[in-house]
Amino acid sequence: MSSTAVPGPVGRPRGRRLRDFSARSWVQGLLFIAPAVVFLGLLVIYPLVYTIVLSFADTNAKLKIVDWVGFENYTTLFTEDKAFLDLDSFPPTGAFVNNLKWVVLYTSLSLALGLLIAVLAARVRYESLLKAIVFIPMAISATAVAIIWKFVYDPDPDIGSLNALITLFGGEAQAWYGREDLVNYALIWAYIWASTGFAMVVLSAALKGISEEVIEAARTDGASEWDIFRRIQLPLLSLPISVVTVWLLVNVIKVFDIIYVLTGGGPGGASEVIAFSMYDETFTNGEAGYGATVAVVMLLLIIPIMAFNIRRFRSERVTE
Amino acid sequence: MATAEAAAYRPARRTASERIVGFIRKSPVHLALLLVAFVWLVPTVGLLVTSLREPADITGSSWWTSLLDWRYTLNNYDVVLDRGNMASSFVNSIIITIPATILPLTIAALAAYAFSWINFPFRDTLFLVFVALMIVPIQMALVPLLRLFRDFGIANGFGGIWLAHTAFGLPLGIFLLRNFFITLPRDLIEAARVDGASNLKIFMRVVVPLSVPALASYAIFQFLWVWNDLLMALIFVQDSDKWPMTIRVNQLQSEFGITWHLLSSGAFLLMAVPLIVFFALQRYFVQGLLAGSVK
Numbered sequence: 001m002s003s004t005a006v007p008g009p010v011g012r013p014r015g016r017r018l019r020d021f022s023a024r025s026w027v028q029g030l031l032f033i034a035p036a037v038v039f040l041g042l043l044v045i046y047p048l049v050y051t052i053v054l055s056f057a058d059t060n061a062k063l064k065i066v067d068w069v070g071f072e073n074y075t076t077l078f079t080e081d082k083a084f085l086d087l088d089s090f091p092p093t094g095a096f097v098n099n100l101k102w103v104v105l106y107t108s109l110s111l112a113l114g115l116l117i118a119v120l121a122a123r124v125r126y127e128s129l130l131k132a133i134v135f136i137p138m139a140i141s142a143t144a145v146a147i148i149w150k151f152v153y154d155p156d157p158d159i160g161s162l163n164a165l166i167t168l169f170g171g172e173a174q175a176w177y178g179r180e181d182l183v184n185y186a187l188i189w190a191y192i193w194a195s196t197g198f199a200m201v202v203l204s205a206a207l208k209g210i211s212e213e214v215i216e217a218a219r220t221d222g223a224s225e226w227d228i229f230r231r232i233q234l235p236l237l238s239l240p241i242s243v244v245t246v247w248l249l250v251n252v253i254k255v256f257d258i259i260y261v262l263t264g265g266g267p268g269g270a271s272e273v274i275a276f277s278m279y280d281e282t283f284t285n286g287e288a289g290y291g292a293t294v295a296v297v298m299l300l301l302i303i304p305i306m307a308f309n310i311r312r313f314r315s316e317r318v319t320e
Numbered sequence: 321m322a323t324a325e326a327a328a329y330r331p332a333r334r335t336a337s338e339r340i341v342g343f344i345r346k347s348p349v350h351l352a353l354l355l356v357a358f359v360w361l362v363p364t365v366g367l368l369v370t371s372l373r374e375p376a377d378i379t380g381s382s383w384w385t386s387l388l389d390w391r392y393t394l395n396n397y398d399v400v401l402d403r404g405n406m407a408s409s410f411v412n413s414i415i416i417t418i419p420a421t422i423l424p425l426t427i428a429a430l431a432a433y434a435f436s437w438i439n440f441p442f443r444d445t446l447f448l449v450f451v452a453l454m455i456v457p458i459q460m461a462l463v464p465l466l467r468l469f470r471d472f473g474i475a476n477g478f479g480g481i482w483l484a485h486t487a488f489g490l491p492l493g494i495f496l497l498r499n500f501f502i503t504l505p506r507d508l509i510e511a512a513r514v515d516g517a518s519n520l521k522i523f524m525r526v527v528v529p530l531s532v533p534a535l536a537s538y539a540i541f542q543f544l545w546v547w548n549d550l551l552m553a554l555i556f557v558q559d560s561d562k563w564p565m566t567i568r569v570n571q572l573q574s575e576f577g578i579t580w581h582l583l584s585s586g587a588f589l590l591m592a593v594p595l596i597v598f599f600a601l602q603r604y605f606v607q608g609l610l611a612g613s614v615k
Binding site: 010025026029030032033035036039040042043044045047048050051054063074105116117120121123124125130132133134135136137139140141142143145147148150151152154156158159163188195198199201202204205249250253255256257260261275278279282283288291292294296298302303306310 | 340346347349350352353356357359360361362363364366378379380381382383400426427428430431433434435438439440443446450452453454455456457458459460461462463464465466467468483484486487488490491494519523546547548549551552555566569570573577578580583584586587588589590594595597598602605606609610
């Protein structure tokens, strides 16, 4: 390779070649990335900065800035806005608290179920069929998932499958998405159902990467199936598990569509989450400044998760 | 001798009785997986069956009773396509999705090529900045974009949603494609360069043909993302004549109330294209997913 390279200063180390910029490659590089720079600069970075600025302002119905209010939007959001965060009631309520429930339950259960199904399915012949069944909801829209589960949860036991099942065993039909104490769990489960396939596919691929010989050797040495999972598979899965967790966390902080279609945030705002507050404040109430504040809170929640991801990504690169 | 050893090491082919014993010993696993299949299939199948029943039957008896009493109809689909405006919104979904897939695919591929095979200052820094934009939630851009599109005079057409989807699809695209492009053999690119090929020519004639799987993965991803999107359509498609299917399905609820014959058939029309794409191109889809998350 180096012997056929274009003649140049003798003994130039290969790594240095990256630092050689001819005027031509300068211009060409810029030309190739120019469309991306325009799109990202104008339609992502500029709006990002604009929204941060907007979060310190009061706006009129036309979404125009009328006044600067400093951190007032932020303090109102966390201290006075009962729909967003109400710490006086017990247990605390509000969109922020609902979203925390989502974060904990959705992330842990999607991950646990995905892992369980990946591990179990690897032991049977119909693995690929089963994995396809669990994965299908990943391909369809959250809107369709919401309709599918709204039907399952329908309060009429002649219609809703869940209530039909419950009444079949002598239980009582419930208004799963009509009750303030149930609605969030009903929604969270529907979204877990839709996302488990993602966790399963990534973890299953990682499981396949673990050498069969190691597992056979452990089995010959008398290790139980649980030992194999706990001592061999799980430690080797720690990286893909953290990848899946990051994806689930980011996804759950942005959750919106499924709630919008299944409950519209109801009953009485009981199923609102952060993204819902942002949409409502901005487009229903016309409070763009206040809505921008909610959006910035979302971003601030996502940044540390991604920072963790990038650090892991870097450390992995180093050991590679 | 070597084969004898191998045979001793590997479990021998099992007899029928051994298989039955193995199956029974594994029965808790089979039961658990049966339950999984049940929970993941029944909700969708229930809605599918419902979409094929007469409206009076839907409210009168549970959907599975119809499995014994076999009388299905495609009437609901007729009604929802016509009176529910799903036919026109199907066309809208296509008009929105195709440019919003091709545009980011092209722009991301060009940028990814430069980030892989052209030397220019701050290249790696810029790449990191671009990829870092993946973290920006669309909520951070809704209002400024809406105002920008109004200023451009494209708030009422499809222009706004095309541009917004393109911009927000780029970071993932650049990331996925660059990661694939740098794995192409260096000798090949260098040889083309020595032969005097321009970067554009190398991109078109060497890199793109060799990267079809990666390009397909990203295209499918972006296609499904745009097709399935509700939030961005709600904001950027203001004209109800231009609504995509996601908005239309949701709108069925407010227009007609919870009428299951319309909602179920509407939801299935919405799911049809992603399901076809998924089953036809599952391999690329899963590959893209793994490349995007694991690498």
